[in-house]
Amino acid sequence: MPTLTSAGIEPLFRLLGRYMMLDESDRRALSTLETGPVCHAEARTDIAREGENPTVIRLLISGWACRYKxxxxxxxxxxxxxxxxxxxxxxxxILSELDHSIGALTAVRYFEIQPQQFQEVVDQRPHLLRALLWHEMVSAGIQREWLLSIGQRSPLERLAHLFVELYYRLKAVGLATGLSFDLPITQNHLAEANGLSLVHLNRTLQEMRREGLIELSDRQLRIGDLERLKRVAMFNNNYLHFNR
Amino acid sequence: MPTLTSAGIEPLFRLLGRYMMLDESDRRALSTLETGPVCHAEARTDIAREGENPTVIRLLISGWACRYKxxxxxxxxxxxxxxxxxxxxxxxxILSELDHSIGALTAVRYFEIQPQQFQEVVDQRPHLLRALLWHEMVSAGIQREWLLSIGQRSPLERLAHLFVELYYRLKAVGLATGLSFDLPITQNHLAEANGLSLVHLNRTLQEMRREGLIELSDRQLRIGDLERLKRVAMFNNNYLHFNR
DNA sequence: TCAGGTGATTCACCAAGGTTAGTGTCGCAG
DNA sequence: CTGCGACACTAACCTTGGTGAATCACCTGA
Structure with missing residues (x-):
């Protein structure tokens, strides 16, 4: 278990810091978000369902979750x-009703933050609001890239692209070591994210292994040659907007 | 030529009015956005390219455009x-660099609005800022729905879903009459939006016509039976967030 | 220890959908 | 009138990727 998965606000701080300079006082402001209760959810359970009217903001601390429809x-x-x-x-x-569900893919821990508390933090620091909006805009960019992937990339390219994306995102929160990272989700989840059947996803993984693009076992993914993987995926990192 | 396509701010006003009550003074505030230059672009030309750093906000007046990657x-x-x-x-x-391109699908007219001018309008009316953010959030919701479509819906379901979505969106800006609307784009565009080959898109259109789901000729689309089309598409309009 | 659940893997089969190539129509510029 | 480009449509062919079913390896709780 990497210690960083239990680091509370630390991943968020790293994430935003990738986009803009943040100082100690920013860190303290963000830390006040940690005062809410720490919630837990089991793997394969829903955190929120489509149609619900959420009243809290959730900040993921450890584990993987997903948006799904x-x-x-x-x-x-x-x-x-x-x-x-x-x-x-x-x-x-802005929106009253969720148009999608949120599910825990692994056991997860998260903070529930009251909108009011959140408001106080960002009111004092427009700086941070900007960083958080950036985070939202990047999410939208990722959505667009996924649409390109599912619509145009072949299954192999698509998976390659996803792995590169996950690598960069995990690196941004300190959860990649070298070219390896924890991939705690099942092949079924990968299939559902890529619009592929489980069988074909598995075939594609085998092919990637044969090609030496990745090694994957025991929920650890190791990228063989990052540049080659990016070339296969036609990966252009502009959509992650990691520029200061 | 429907007169509404040359209505300037009118479509936007209708669009936002679908979400929240807007009064005459809101209309006047929005109208000040019209003071910028009216720009034109030919069909099949780019309005903005991936990688560019846009400095204006564009508001489409007439014609169809698209985001593409x-x-x-x-x-x-x-x-x-x-x-x-x-x-x-x-x-x-928030973002400095475009991660996608914007292209005119038909001849289009649009306003170019200076950020500063825009700022003045929304500073005075947080009400309108909220409506505009809603517009952005709905766009994100549409993106997610498209991902569901391309990933899981069959080509026929996918097209059915797109047509219902376009019908509702066009109705919201006064561009649908009865169950018909102008569909001024080519089959190639439909194919590119749905991740299908041109040939298969055409096959699917023929099938929809055979089934009596739609009539399509002379760039006019007529929906045969809206409820049936929605059923085929498994259409749930919650993602358009048309609630006040 | 054993049963049941979860997840990875593989096989054989086949249908959905892509590719290539072609036809026909319309509108327009020369 | 002619030639060209854009667009809709069709046919023949064949690859890609889905389906159904089975096996195996774990892990966990009774």
Whole structure:
């Protein structure tokens, strides 16, 4: 267990710091968000369901969660991953009803932050509000990139792209060591995120292993050659907007 | 030519009015955005390219445009349609570089609004800022729904869903009459938006016609039976957040 | 220790959808 | 009138990726 997964506000601080300079006082301001209760959810349970009217903002501390949408007949599409440091529901000020569900993929821990408390923090520091909006805009950019992936990239390119993206996002919150990172989700989750059947996802993983693009076992993913993987994925990191 | 396509701010006003009550003074405030130059773009030209750093906010008056992303080898995915009344770049306050391109699908007219001018309007009326943020959040919701469509819906369901969505969005800006609306884009555009080959898109359209779901000719789309089309598409309008 | 649940993997089969190539129509510029 | 470009549509072919079913390796709780 990497100690950083239990680091509270630390991943968020790193994440935002990747975009703009933050100082000690920013860190203290963010830390006041930690005063809410720490919540837990088991793997394979819902944190929020489509149609609900959320009243709290959730900040993921450890574990992986996802946004997903499902159809009446059971088909399900994961439309985004939440990694430690990510906010789930920054938009509760604007929209009343969730148009998607949020599910825990692994056991997760998260803070529940009251809108009022949140308001106090960002009112005092427009600086931080800006950083948080940036976080939301990046999420939208990721959505667009996923649409490009599912619509145009082949399954192999698509998976390669996802792995590179996860690598950069995890690195940004201190959860990648070298070219390896923890991939605590199942192949079924990867299939649901990529619009592939489980069988074909597995085939594609085997192919990536054969090609030496990745090693994957015991929930650890190791990237063989990052530049080659990026080339295969046609990866352009501009959509992550990691510029200061 | 429907007169409404030359209605300036009117489509936007209708759009936002669908979400919250707006009065005459709101209309006047929005009208000041019209003072900028009216720009034109030909069909099949780019309005903005990925990588650029936009400095104006664009408000579409007439014609259809799209957000798209492309890959180095030429594959292209349309990730969203802009209809009259839509804003293209509300996020220029946050992100410096475009991670996608904006292209005119038909001949279009749009206002270019200076950020400063925009700022003045919303500073005076937080009410309107809220409405505009709602517009952005709905765009994000549409993105997620498209991801569900491309990932899980069959081509026929996907197209059915898109047509219902376009119907509701066009109705919201007064551009649908009865169950018909102008669909001024090519089948190639529809294919690029749905992650399908042109050939298969055409096959699917034929099937929809055979089933009596739609009539389509001369760039006019008529929905045969809206409820049936929604059922086929498994359409749930919650993601458009048309609630006051 | 054993049963049941979860997850990874593989096989055989086949349908959905992509590719290539072609036809026909319309509108327009020369 | 002619040639060209954009667009809609179709046919033949074949690859990609989905389906259904089975096996195996773990892990956990009774």
């Amino acid at each position: 499902d159809l009446p007949d059971g088909r399900r599409q994961i439309v985004g991953f939440f990694l430690p440091g990510d906010f789930c529901d920054l938009n509760i000020y | 492309d890959l180095p080898d030429g594959r292209r995915q349309i990730v969203g349609f802009f209809l009259p009344g839509d804003f293209c770049d509300l996020n220029i306050y």
